[in-house]
Amino acid sequence: PDLPLEWYEDLLRWLRETWPTLHIHAFSPPEIFFWSEKFGLPVPEVLRRLREAGLHSLPGGGAEILHNEVRARVSPNKCTADQWLMVMEEAHKLGMRTTATMMFGHEEAPSHRLDHLFAVRAVQDRTHGFTAFIPWTFQPAHTRIHCAALPAPAYLRLLAVSRLVLDNVPNIQSSWVTMGPQVAQLALFYGANDFGSLMIEENVVAAAGVSYRLSRRDIHKIIRAAGFTPVQRTMNYTPVQPQPEA
Incomplete structure (x- = not known):
């Protein structure tokens, strides 16, 4: 928290210079809003500086539940729901694409x-x-x-409802990282059209005792077994040339 914003700008520039084709998808709204308050900068200025340094898009982390009473109980040190939504809207105004998330069941x-x-x-x-x-x-x-983990039917029901409500969001992603491969495969029939990505490392969910691991070959097998065709894509869902399976 004590690092200056310039440190992150230098990091982004180094990443872009070292790997020019790398898409940098980083810094969720709570981080952006934290820097805005810490350095006395408007949110659009923080986003503009990071984008000019090399940031391409923002992940939807830190959303939890976008309701301030709930956030005050489960994540009181993060930005409010209104601030989270504002950061995303300002990023979109600058031409940056983002994802949106929901962590529910608490x-x-x-x-x-x-x-x-x-x-x-x-x-x-x-x-x-x-x-x-x-x-x-x-x-x-x-x-x-202290609560029980939600069962799979509750997850699938929320996924289906989200597909109905968010008819203006083109992609709904299933979560094999938290739900496991079988439920994630079933989610493809409940409104999801994205299986999620191959992961190099995951620490947050693993810290809560959940650790599913899938190779790219595993992911392709699961998608094909459900009757669908796996397609590798970029962050903005542009298909890319398939690579040999490892």
């Missing part, structure tokens, strides 16, 4: 999940900047929130 009510979906939908109606919506269930192990 202290929210079902109505709060709908508030979240309609908040994302409202921004998308104005900006068309979200490339995908990615919901996943809260993993309670080793946390201070």
Whole structure:
């Protein structure tokens, strides 16, 4: 938290110079808003500086549930729901694409999940900047929130509802990282058209005791077994030339 914004700008420039074709998808809204407050800069200025240094797009992390009463209980040190949405809208105005997420199944009510979906939908109606919506269930192990993990049917139901509400978001991603390969495969029949990516490393969900691992070959097999065709794509869902499977 004590690093200056210039440190991150230098990092982005180094990444771009070292790997010119790398797409840098980094810094979620809580981080952007934190820098805005810490350095006394407007959010659009923080985003502009990071974009000029080499940042391409923002992940949708830190959304949890976009309802301020819920956030005050589960993530009080993060930006508010309104601030999260504002950062995303400002990024879209600068031409940056982003994703949107939802972590549900902790202290929210079902109505709060709908508030979240309609908040994302409202921004998308104005900006068309979200490339995908990615919901996943809260993993309670080793946390201070004491609740049972949501069962698979609750996850699939939310995924299906999100596909209906977010008819202006082109892609819905299933979460094999939290739900495992079988539920993620089933999610392809509940509104998801994206299986998620091959991962080099994952620490957040693993810290809660959940650790699913899939190779690219595994992911292709799961998608094909469901009757679909796996397509490698960029962050903005442009298909890329397939590479030999490892």
